[in-house]
């Protein structure tokens with residue numbers, strides 16, 4: 386799912402890839418593409434516009450770190466805004482009543498019956514609840530049968546009344562039964578129509594007022610795109626529901642509904658359905674959904690970690706030292722320690738989009754820096770700040786002290802000399818970019 390949108394976004398971020406910083410011009414270009422990608426993914430026009438305006442403001446106001454590239458920075462901003470748009474935090478169910486009552490609403494075919502089963506299963510297996518499913522879709526005999534089939538799969542009881550068409554009565558009888566049998570959650574599956582109609586709305590409204598549910602959930606098929614948003618609005622106007630369930634996110638959906646619904650009805654998406662099986666249910670996490678939409682590996686946490694670890698002042702200090710050819714082994718050690726602070730090397734590398742898969746089977750030694758550190762630590766302070774004095778006898782002493790051999794020491798000093806020469810050659814902003822490359 387979302388492949389289309391994430392591909393498009395990835396392409397638009399590429400525009401920024403070669404750029405040194407975020408400017409009014411390159412941001413405008415990228416955002417034009419982002420907006421088009423959102424619209425094509427069925428995101429509501431107004432939502433897309435507000436979204437790109439906010440991203441633009443944030444991007445231009447951002448102090449771009451040398452540690453991350455502008456493209457990466459934009460991914461992070463877009464990611465955080467997307468997550469925000471979809472509600473920011475994950476919102477759980479409020480199940481306080483004894484029994485707690487959950488009322489399902491939504492159009493026919495949206496996936497209410499299937500979701501009722503999935504939720505009952507989840508509450509039973511993960512929260513050790515004892516749910517009762519209630520068949521209030523009394524117009525289609527097949528619907529009651531379907532709920533019974535679902536319930537049998539997960540071993541949850543169903544309350545139904547074959548010859549009664551009064552859903553308010555059925556629901557209240559079910560609640561009574563739950564109290565006597567010790568069911569702590571009552572999940573009421575209701576009738577849907579193919580489109581919103583007055584009779585259906587009246588029925589579910591009356592039902593809601595009578596049973597006073599802890600949670601009224603609106604179930605919607607995410608493949609219906611913009612219609613999903615309109616239906617959500619109509620149901621919310623009548624029912625003032627508590628949360629949204631987006632089903633069929635496993636299908637060929639363009640994903641726009643997930644992004645727009647929250648903004649249009651200002652109600653949280655609480656669950657998503659990702660298949661026909663009873664286990665295909667996920668609690669909705671805005672941030673994780675944004676990850677999936679962007680499909681950009683874990684670049685967001687990479688940028689976050691770089692932001693946490695990278696010290697802008699330190700970078701400037703180093704730059705000055707390099708220009709004066711004063712970069713020494715202490716600085717070298719400091720750099721290694723900074724990189725190490727960012728975490729396991731393989732973990733870090735795997736956060737870079739595309740790299741994760743490539744290095745899956747390659748063994749990257751976590752202790753790659755150990756020998757280097759040992760060698761530097763075995764140098765005297767004078768040797769570290771004046772590498773020129775490292776003659777053969779000093780090198781032999783260092784090899785012994787660090788538990789390495791003279792070849793290792795020679796290799797490191799040679800690498801250090803080369804690095805120093807190279808650093809001297811690149812100056813100014815080029816240097817900051819290189820520091821960025823070292824981090825990212």
Ligand code: GDP
Pocket residue numbers: 491492493494495496497498499500577632633634635636657658659660661665
């Ligand atoms: P209801 O009329 O609202 O009760 O909808 P149903 O629960 O009967 O679902 C309608 C159809 O959608 C059924 O064929 C379900 O198997 C299917 N369905 C429901 N949820 C999902 C889902 O998350 N993914 C997929 N692929 N199919 C689903």
